[in-house]
Amino acid sequence: MSGGLWKGTRLTYVALLLAGVMSVFPIYWMFVVATRSSDAMGQVPPPITPGGNLPGNLDRLFANADARFITGMINSAIVAGCVTVSVVFFSSLAGFAFAKLRFRGSNALLLVIIATMMVPTQLGVIPLYMLMTDLGWNDRLQAVIVPGLVTGFGVFMMRQYASQAVSNELIEAARVDGCSTFRVFRSVVAPALRPAAAVLGLLTFMTTWNDFLWPYAVLNDPENPTVQLSLRALSNGYYQDMSQVFTGTAIATLPLLVVFIIFGRQIIGGIMEGAVKA
């Protein structure tokens, strides 16, 4: 092999291994501190193996009235769950329409969707906050859920996938059999979209679970945080119990880590595929 695909030399492996260690170490360190007492921070040299303090750290974390960590976890699960289901459903439906149905203005409308992906979210935070105040949604979870129910990214991704993964003949046959377009979507298209829908769902869940800025703006009631706001409350205290803080960050990261270990291959495939076609 020559050129861009020349054989991996030993140096390549060393460099990649080093990059891998740099990538993983902060996460590993987070888990180490989560299982130790706060003294671990000051030790020289720093400990790099897990200790036995996890149960105590968990107790303090769950009892911490400032952080409301359990409420935060539950709230984040609700928010990310609702957003994920909705994004996958509406994006698949719209993606199907753009890829397989003919209607006036479809190309222009698709362009509008792509353009919306370029708009910085920060720009609308102030009026969005005012809007939520008018609706009486401040401090309530629907303020975080509703604006995220369908995304331009999702529609575009499902459209790309649907145009190549769903056969026209199959749709045609279903139409001939008298299916309505929605029935075509449900019985023919949706099953074919499943792999892409899974990746979109995973990416959406992660992004929503990890979101900080908008919940920070709109959920001001410390009684009702998302998990990222709980982490903020934990780490912003006057007295910082670092092992407790790291236990919080570790637990908040754990669900995503599990998802990543199980579905990592699909997630990587989704990111790379999206990139080539974008």
Added chain:
Amino acid sequence: MATSLELRTQPGTPVKHRRPGPPRRPRLSHVDVKYSPYLYIAPFFVLFAVFGAYPLVYTFWVSLHEWDLLAQEHPFVGLANYSALMSDSDFWNSVYNTLGIFVISTVPQLLLALWLANLLNRQLRARTFFRMGVLIPNITSTAAVAIVFGQLFSRDFGLINWALGLVGVGPIDWNASKLGSWIAISTMVDWRWTGYNALIFLAAMQAIPRDLYESASIDGARPARQFWSITVPMLRPTIIFCVIISTIGGLQLFTEPLLFNSGTNSIRGGPLRESQTMTMYMFENAFAPNYNFGYGAAVAWMLFALIVVVAIVNVLIIRRAARSS
């Protein structure tokens, strides 16, 4: 694009007779085919109109007013908020910080990603393992990253100062200086995003026809030369894409600097605003402690203007660089 649905059953065509029984409500089916696509794409447009486009435009309207959250009246003041911004040294400080952090994070990030992608593009054992390795930082939340790195960069007990101490560099107070906090924040950003960009570059590299490399190596071009004269030029669209995406992201930094600074000064980016970004300044003005929506909205529009300008400048630079190489 599919033409299939145009070929749908015409009255009297033999196709229809394949179905037993009478045709099911052809009128409705016609309406269905013609108008239901709009129904399917409507959720996006309705949501975007209400929660995306409207806030965007309304931000500009708000920025033309003296808009105190607690006041009953919101008098129109024209461009007064903008002209006040022009002579507001805290605002310019936030612009300076935003650009500084953006440059020292994005440039190494994209170069490193390009290099990593080149490594990952070789024939490797355990390919998936390495790809997952470089992507793993991206699944961690920005808040968690900021908290963990804030500790790694702490003055007294931070691992980074400890490691620097091993090679004889004295403890650095990362929080207390502009450059120190910029470096710490850029490290967080780079750690989280380098692998993601590397995968995007990798995807584009794999789409480059292999015979280009074969003929180049027949001509005697060494790998490094091949990288700069084939890979990089062929990747130009992808590089531009990544530059724009990281420009939009990098100029909007908020969570990392906010959480890197704890206590009452966090929204100010430290006691002397060492690492306050424009988004933080927008928050400081629009929400607690100032509650001046008009002024905050003006900051938001200046941020948007900056993003557009920087994105254009970036694309021009890349175009020129690619042409000259």
